[in-house]
Amino acid sequence: MDVHEEPSPNPVQVSVPDRLEYRLKQQRIAAEFGYFALKTWDLDELLQEATRLAALGLNATHAKYLRPLGNGAGFLVVAGVGWKSGVVGHARVGDDLESPAGYAYHTETAVISNHLENEERFRTPLLLAEHGITRALNVIIRCDVKKYGVLEVDSPGEGMFDEADISFLENFAAILGVAMQRAERDEQLKEASALQEVLVQEASHRVKNSLSVVAGLLAMQARTAENDDVARALRDAGQRVQTVASVHDRLWKNNTVRIIGLGTFLRDLSEQLQATTSGVTVRCRVDDVDVLTQQAVTMGLLVNELVTNAVKYAYDEQGGFVDVEVRPSAEGCLVLSVEDQGRGLPDKLDTSGGSSLGLRLIASLSRQLGGEPRWERLSPGTRFTVTFLPASDS
Template identity: 45%
Template sequence: MTEKGEAPPVVEPRPDERPTDVTLRALLQRIGQQEILAELGVTALQGATFEELLSETARQAARGLRADFCKVLEFLPGENRFLVRAGVGWNAGVVGVATVGADTESPAGFALRTGKAVISNHLGNEERFRTPEILAAHGVKRAMNVILQGDGKPFGVLEVDSRSDDDFVEHDLAFLQGAANILGMAIERERYERFLKAAVDRHEVLLQEINHRVKNSLALVTSMLRLQAREDDDPRVAERLAEASARVNAVARAHERLYQGDDVRTLDLGVYVEQVCKDLDEAVSQLDVQIDADRGIVVATDRAVSSALIVAELITNAAKYAYKGAAKGKVFVRVTLSGDRVLLTVRDEGSGLPHDFDFQKGTSLGMRIITAFTQQLGGEVKMKRLSPGTEFTVALPADHQP
């Protein structure tokens, strides 16, 4: 992985490559794009502000498509124009200031009005719409637009632009739509939050309803990822989709408990982690997950979600490495309170890790999630080699007790 925990650079085929080389590079590009979407999801889960997520989405979308520019266009109904709310690659004075027409004579306006994604690989020859001045001034030759949904109506458009003569393809459109969907969920959340602040008397009921809707939406995403994983012919892509499904499902379980409870600010960590472990036990037939969790360890909701994701990643790692090739393997999970620390322990009886393995230097997305969330929670991870197996213990501050 590259600096700052980023996914590998998306590679571009060379003109002299054989078809098999081009296919491999295209596959690597698709995998790189999937990792970028996972990174964006992690950024959203880690509590990035709305403005930070807008900027990060623009940056990562441009990177994933090898494009020079990307912008988030917010629709201004009263003016029938788009505001360049966030972006990357543009000259000074564009982001936060410049506007683009929202009529069907512009690529973004055409996408918004027709409700369909737009790919234009030859703007100079377009007959559907004109080339906006902002694109012409930056030498843009091709553009791709997808709708940004939010709270039942379009927030605007996510647009990627490039100076190169290459073509955007349908796979690129799927990646851009995935980035827009993640951002769309954040847009919906942000709008709900603003509404809730103005409805103090009803905020508890509304929060429960939001958690119910988010849980249902995330459950739908989980089902779609699992279906895609089963249908994908490439085992590497299928494996990544299955891992993404487990992460989304862990968050969905948190929202399920929130809308069923009276307090949306906290969760019983033991009960929550136990449910996540049961889901993993059912989803991964290779594993027999046994959970021993203390009750009454009440922590803030965001800390509970991060803690559960750490446990889920450690269980997934056990399936991938400890029991690789095995028909069945046991994983033992414990959640306990020791003084002012919460201990999350995940142990397996597998073949063990390589002697030179250093989890603090791990480059996989799973290890980076474990490290990032542990640091965010102010905790530490310890690894112990057993005979047989490996044990990971994550010690976290107990930030909230009843």
């Protein structure tokens, strides 16, 4: 079957200068659409602009994008210009070989119908007849091995579509096919990323729940312990495990994987610590800086230990303030400090750790950050500082 019609016996005569201008116009429109396709990520907007410019490029009043529904259900008019209200998004046309669009889709051959009223090769779709369409041009939209549908340009006026028009519309459809493939792959990447995010959050959530169970078991053991020192050690261990659980909880709720905003993270942690104290106010001043999640976890555990110690030992029933601060240094480091205005450190306290599990933990966490802990006796109170380099994401 020859799908390209023979020239009309009395074709509309077009002068050479006018025809040259017509082809130059088509080149400009194709270039304009190529630029538009590169900058937009909205598929609906892309398809609508494609039909508008395709009609403009062929001096036609109507155009449409036909999406195959599969299983013999025909094509759906997804985008288009020139059609009556209710057509785009609802109307269907046939996708079999007796349909011009169906033939173009299945054979991957452009189909010109310049005289639909006398068409004997195909049946004229009812949609075209209802709009008084007298000529149509159909080309397939594809990229690599996937077919995305058919781009059709229609006109109720006089004139003829020719081989040069086929070339224009096929090139136009090729650009559209690449853009549609890009949009499809972008959507697939988003779905894969969303799935990975869900899996990471689920893993973190399970870690948090498991740690909470361990903390609960330690608390139970503390309540049944007959020795006060053992009970106190179990309670302290349970609180530390619960802190780790809380840190994980905050990370998965913030969709955090590798990088976290330190300011928000430590302010939230300080508010949580404040809620567990009575008479002591925890104040937090932290610059907005991003750090690796693992470094934030270490800082969170360190701040928890320091604030908890200050609440326990710095003040009596009247309470006071504990200040948490992170600031940049001139050398590009970060300086973490926790300060109180309480009774101060005992004179003979070994701040390097000694027999105190809490102080040994503080020293260990400080070194994990890459710094050395420093204790200062104030008048009144105590200041702890550690200076370290932010870890790089490499």
